[in-house]
Amino acid sequence: MTGYRIGFDSMDHETDVASLPVEGKLPRWLSGTLLRNGPALYDVPTSGRPKTFRHWFDGQAMVHRFTIDAGKVAYRNRFLRTEAFRSVREQGKISFTEFATDPCGSIFNRFFNRWKGNVTDNACVNITNVGDRVVALSETPMPVEFEPDTLATVGVVDFGDGHGRGGPTSAHPHVEPGAGTMVNYSLSFSRESAYRVYRVRDERFAREQIARYGTQKPGYMHSFAITENYVVLAVYPFVANPLSFLFKDKPFIENFGWEPELGTRIVVISLADGSVRGEYTTDAFFAFHHINAFEQDGELVMDVCAYDDAEIIHATYVDKLRGMIPAPLSYAVRYRVDLDGGTVSAARLSEEPFELPRINYGAHNGRPYQYAYGAGATDREGGNFLDQLLKLDTATGKTKVWRAPGCYPGEPVFVPAPSASREDDGVVLSVVLNAAAADSSLLVLDARKFQVLASANIGHPIPFGFHGHFTHP
Ligand code: CO
Numbered sequence: 343m344t345g346y347r348i349g350f351d352s353m354d355h356e357t358d359v360a361s362l363p364v365e366g367k368l369p370r371w372l373s374g375t376l377l378r379n380g381p382a383l384y385d386v387p388t389s390g391r392p393k394t395f396r397h398w399f400d401g402q403a404m405v406h407r408f409t410i411d412a413g414k415v416a417y418r419n420r421f422l423r424t425e426a427f428r429s430v431r432e433q434g435k436i437s438f439t440e441f442a443t444d445p446c447g448s449i450f451n452r453f454f455n456r457w458k459g460n461v462t463d464n465a466c467v468n469i470t471n472v473g474d475r476v477v478a479l480s481e482t483p484m485p486v487e488f489e490p491d492t493l494a495t496v497g498v499v500d501f502g503d504g505h506g507r508g509g510p511t512s513a514h515p516h517v518e519p520g521a522g523t524m525v526n527y528s529l530s531f532s533r534e535s536a537y538r539v540y541r542v543r544d545e546r547f548a549r550e551q552i553a554r555y556g557t558q559k560p561g562y563m564h565s566f567a568i569t570e571n572y573v574v575l576a577v578y579p580f581v582a583n584p585l586s587f588l589f590k591d592k593p594f595i596e597n598f599g600w601e602p603e604l605g606t607r608i609v610v611i612s613l614a615d616g617s618v619r620g621e622y623t624t625d626a627f628f629a630f631h632h633i634n635a636f637e638q639d640g641e642l643v644m645d646v647c648a649y650d651d652a653e654i655i656h657a658t659y660v661d662k663l664r665g666m667i668p669a670p671l672s673y674a675v676r677y678r679v680d681l682d683g684g685t686v687s688a689a690r691l692s693e694e695p696f697e698l699p700r701i702n703y704g705a706h707n708g709r710p711y712q713y714a715y716g717a718g719a720t721d722r723e724g725g726n727f728l729d730q731l732l733k734l735d736t737a738t739g740k741t742k743v744w745r746a747p748g749c750y751p752g753e754p755v756f757v758p759a760p761s762a763s764r765e766d767d768g769v770v771l772s773v774v775l776n777a778a779a780a781d782s783s784l785l786v787l788d789a790r791k792f793q794v795l796a797s798a799n800i801g802h803p804i805p806f807g808f809h810g811h812f813t814h815p
Pocket of ligand 1: 513514808809
């Protein structure tokens with residue numbers, strides 16, 4: 343029994359399968375494409391000393407396409423042909439600065455002054471559409487466009503706004519509720535660092551600044567929240583001294599340290615005029631993922647997958663994951679911010695560990711909602727990675743669970759049924775690794791009952807990925 347470790351092996355082959363074997367029955371209405379992104383290559387083939395990307399976030403991006411139509415599932419996968427990937431593949435070299443891996447002999451210090459040259463274009467985290475263009479995203483400001491049918495790489499998107507690329511960003515842009523425009527931020531490091539919140543109106547990718555929020559202690563943020571009127575930055579006390587980037591020769595994330603005495607700062611910024619509605623401090627916590635947020639009776643309600651601290655960053659180095667060292671777990675926590683009174687309260691929504699959250703985004707992003715879907719863990723010590731899927735009722739705290747022996751599911755993507763009348767009318771799609779069988783399947787759950795409808799076997803393992811999205815034809 344190898345356990346979940348095989349989910350962190352390098353996977354090298356690219357395939358096209360016209361029709362995967364399907365067990366069960368796919369709903370007749372389910373038609374469209376699920377695109378998934380994640381790292382697939384960690385070990386650099388080289389004639390010299392073996393080299394390995396150090397962190398889960400550093401593996402080279404592979405895009406997976408599941409096309410569902412008329413009860414059939416087609417599958418295709420391709421590495422993104424980024425410069426980082428080509429360097430690995432053609433020269434056996436790590437030539438670019440990744441999240442936690444530096445190229446051999448490089449000097450990192452220049453790179454945050456001028457984000458060019460050696461910062462990676464390895465967009466291995468997420469996928470989004472801007473108009474008809476499809477891009478893979480990471481935390482460097484270099485979205486990589488690819489062709490959604492062939493998965494052929496088009497190249498790094500040029501923000502047509504004359505501002506250059508900027509600093510680190512989030513791979514979780516939001517759609518502005520009611521407006522449909524994309525919102526994201528980028529962080530610039532300098533004497534006074536700043537988060538710049540911007541909108542992208544159309545597929546030319548031209549950015550329009552909404553707000554600039556300056557800070558002496560920039561924190562690492564993987565995602566942010568949005569409501570009908572606000573962008574919400576939760577700045578965790580996992581912070582960097584900007585000078586560290588200038589003078590110390592460390593990989594990106596190793597410039598950040600945990601300073602819990604700072605607490606977590608919740609910054610609420612108006613989408614209308616970019617003004618700061620308020621800044622609110624609560625106890626220190628860390629999160630990768632916001633679940634959803636909304637405004638209600640003068641309060642901001644913000645649900646996140648919260649960790650006690652930022653140890654999860656260290657627990658997700660490749661050697662730790664391959665060694666199956668237990669990793670900290672996050673829980674769905676609801677923060678209520680009294681926007682005028684200034685107080686913040688926090689309460690767990692459930693005692694089940696909860697990560698990789700998704701909601702019925704199209705209908706409930708930034709608005710009141712009831713259901714969240716996520717990956718959970720049966721071992722509360724984190725010793726068996728993420729080995730179940732959950733449907734969380736945020737109103738009652740009750741959960742429905744899917745799990746199977748030796749199986750490790752990825753992010754559950756909710757797809758609404760065309761005639762949906764309830765929030766949870768639809769299916770949940772998840773790529774599940776079956777460790778014992780050494781293969782992966784696309785799992786289709788009925789979202790309401792959280793029971794299996796069908797599963798399509800890919801015939802080989804897919805390494806653990808991060809995020810993706812579903813588009814209707
Ligand atoms: Co993420």
